[in-house]
Amino acid sequence: MHEHKRLGRGLALAELAEQLRAAGVGLEFLTGELQGTHDPTRVVFTVLAALSGMEREYIRDRALQGHESARKNGKAIGGATVTDPAMLSMALHLRDQDLSLRKIAARLVITQGAKKGRHPSPATVMRMLRNHDERHLV
Structure with a gap:
């Protein structure tokens, strides 16, 4: 797996970690902060799930701030309309x-x-x- 972020976020990641642990499967991350081989224990993946969830919220908040700023400046949000x-x-x-x-x-x-x-x-x-x-x- 390239990065832990590709596995999932939040509860989905925690559930996947439990399934992997029960099956005796280990993971090797090729890139990212956790590069290396890991045992999908509950503690590690609980922390990963929490961090991934926090990162997603941060990205979402920044995107919303950008949209609000663009609207205040009179810019349209979203792609061009293709329907008529x-x-x-x-x-x-x-x-x-x-x-x-x-x-x-x-x-x-x-x-x-x-x-x-x-x-x-x-x-x-x-x-x-x-x-x-x-x-x-x-």
Whole structure:
């Protein structure tokens, strides 16, 4: 394993450590602060889980501060919009035909910006449809 961070964070890491310990498996980290061979004992991985969780919170807090600062300066947060009303209309039509998100995405084409001419991802189609549905709930 390259770094302990790649194993997981918080409770997921603690649960994995318990499973490894029960199976008699050791770990060797190739890089990072814990480089070397380790026995996945509860104490070591409990500390790792706590530190990883704290690091994740720190990163999250810094990102939120950056977003807030950008908003105060009038900057948009997030990527460029690739959907438009025509794409939504076509996606709704295709969804009514019971097509999967993957098939819907393959039939749609982005008409603007750097991704012009490409297909949106199924995740983008899902968000577009979900946002539409949420706005039109009765």
